[in-house]
Amino acid sequence: MKIVIALGGNALQKPGSQDFNTYKTTVAQTAHQLAGLIISGHRLTITHGNGPQVGDIFLQQEISAKQVTPRPLYVCGAESQGQIGYMLQSALQCELAKRGSSVPVVTVISQVVVDKNDPAFKNPTKPIGAFYSPRSVPKLKTKGWVLSKTDKKYRRVVPSPRPLEIVEVDAINTLMETCVVITCGGGGIPVIREDDELIGVEGVIDKDLCGALLAIKLNVDLFMILTDVDGVYLNYGKPDAKKLDVLTISDANRFLSEEQFPPGSMGPKIEACIQFVQETRRTAVIASLENVVSASEGVAGTTILLG
Numbered sequence: 657m658k659i660v661i662a663l664g665g666n667a668l669q670k671p672g673s674q675d676f677n678t679y680k681t682t683v684a685q686t687a688h689q690l691a692g693l694i695i696s697g698h699r700l701t702i703t704h705g706n707g708p709q710v711g712d713i714f715l716q717q718e719i720s721a722k723q724v725t726p727r728p729l730y731v732c733g734a735e736s737q738g739q740i741g742y743m744l745q746s747a748l749q750c751e752l753a754k755r756g757s758s759v760p761v762v763t764v765i766s767q768v769v770v771d772k773n774d775p776a777f778k779n780p781t782k783p784i785g786a787f788y789s790p791r792s793v794p795k796l797k798t799k800g801w802v803l804s805k806t807d808k809k810y811r812r813v814v815p816s817p818r819p820l821e822i823v824e825v826d827a828i829n830t831l832m833e834t835c836v837v838i839t840c841g842g843g844g845i846p847v848i849r850e851d852d853e854l855i856g857v858e859g860v861i862d863k864d865l866c867g868a869l870l871a872i873k874l875n876v877d878l879f880m881i882l883t884d885v886d887g888v889y890l891n892y893g894k895p896d897a898k899k900l901d902v903l904t905i906s907d908a909n910r911f912l913s914e915e916q917f918p919p920g921s922m923g924p925k926i927e928a929c930i931q932f933v934q935e936t937r938r939t940a941v942i943a944s945l946e947n948v949v950s951a952s953e954g955v956a957g958t959t960i961l962l963g
């Protein structure tokens with residue numbers, strides 16, 4: 657099968673962990689799980705989140721701003737694609753070599769076109785980077801930042817526009833015939849089209865929505881979202897929580913409107929699966945990374961299908 661996998665943040669860096677060796681070990685464990693699918697002959701394109709990594713790059717820039725001019729957020733996004741791509745590419749190459757496989761693994765830096773009139777640009781919602789004290793707010797506002805308050809701290813929020821087009825998709829499609837491809841990290845580098853130019857914009861595209869677009873454009877058989885829960889639950893976190901083995905898109909739409917799936921976590925995953933299933937009439941799966949092989953066979957996680 658041709659499969660697009662969207663990896664959650666936990667597959668790369670454990671929450672709160674800054675240590676490089678822990679980061680490396682986490683990525684190696686992820687590569688170990690994914691190699692199982694590659695060895696069984698599936699062709700993968702992998703996309704991934706970048707929250708903690710791009711947050712760190714952004715913070716490093718802020719700290720050293722007097723010596724080196726900070727780069728725009730979309731350049732930090734590109735840096736994070738390179739960094740995470742390298743980490744995962746290297747870990748997968750090592751894992752595949754151990755198992756006697758010589759399937760090449762490559763990373764493609766990718767730009768994703770968004771609409772400059774996307775309403776998200778007027779309503780930034782995606783928190784990024786460090787937490788700041790109320791004292792630093794006036795200075796931060798002079799940089800043009802929009803800040804949002806959580807508890808007593810402030811954080812920068814940026815727009816999260818919808819992904820419309822993956823610029824490098826034809827190259828990714830060709831590479832996927834013979835290689836494992838890592839691409840569209842962090843939802844891709846957001847750009848707008850102006851005549852012949854692609855111009856980077858400040859924002860963060862949701863990685864699950866970008867993953868769905870990638871899966872549709874690559875015309876894959878299966879779209880998998882791997883995260884830190886074993887599937888989709890009704891009444892998640894409550895005493896009567898219930899895991900769903902199968903979820904039809906009509907039920908998914910109903911549960912979305914009943915606010916079963918929060919906008920910052922499960923909501924975009926469900927929306928991404930609905931888009932893929934509706935467009936391709938194939939199935940999508942939301943599962944935990946540990947269960948990736950059985951989830952690809954439809955026996956773990958939550959399968960989202962037409963109906």
Ligand code: ADP
Binds near residue numbers: 664666890892920921
């Ligand atoms: P990722 O980093 O993998 O993209 P997120 O943290 O954004 O993951 O989303 C996964 C989280 O969604 C789970 O850890 C869980 O806490 C939360 N969640 C919210 N609602 C649900 C639900 N209905 N079913 C399962 N998980 C849910």
Ligand code: MG
Binds near residue numbers: 664665666
């Ligand atoms: Mg997360």
